[in-house]
Amino acid sequence: MRNFDLTPYRRSTVGFDRLFDLIENNARVAQSDNYPPFNIERLSEDRYRVTLAVAGFREDELDITAQQNLLQVSGRKAELANDERAKFVHVGIANRSFERRFELADFVRVDNAALADGLLVIELVREVPEAMKPKKIAINGGQLVEIKGDRNAA
Structure with missing residues (x-):
């Protein structure tokens, strides 16, 4: 199995460290024991x-x-x-x-x-979990709904 240099991808991405670590670890393990x-x-x-x-x-x-x-x-x-x-x-x-x-x-x-x-x-x-699943958002036909309360209030 060939070794892949993931350095260029690590330099240009943010938050994918776990994915790159998994790829590198699995490449090492795959060579060692089956x-x-x-x-x-x-x-x-x-x-x-x-x-x-x-x-x-x-x-x-x-x-x-x-x-x-x-x-x-x-x-x-x-x-x-x-x-x-x-x-x-x-x-x-x-x-x-x-x-x-x-x-x-x-x-x-x-x-x-x-x-x-x-x-x-x-x-x-x-x-x-239900909270993580995508939700369909209904569009209210051009009517604006007023939001009560001030979001910036402490």
Whole structure:
């Protein structure tokens, strides 16, 4: 993956620091580790699904933490004892602990999570508060409405 120099954009924009930081951090993380593999699906305009392949993990070994703008999924596997490890001729199924982070947009929350057939499925929904949604403003047919009270009064 190529590195992008975002300096020219940082110089000419105001208030986009978080976006540029996300791009730079995700570029670094994408190069480092790809375990466990995952999919992100867009189910509708406001619904998403994250699916992680976590074969061999039980529910009690997985932890999902959602906080503002961050979804963190981690799996903790106990190390095999030497006598158990000696039984294997070949180990090809990953049996290691992991931590995977997903940056979430504002107002995205976890709706549901389920583990079945080695796949951890996390349903996400974006719920914009009513006060933040666009509103249609009616035009009063050319009539001016007098506003009572002085706005500059203390």
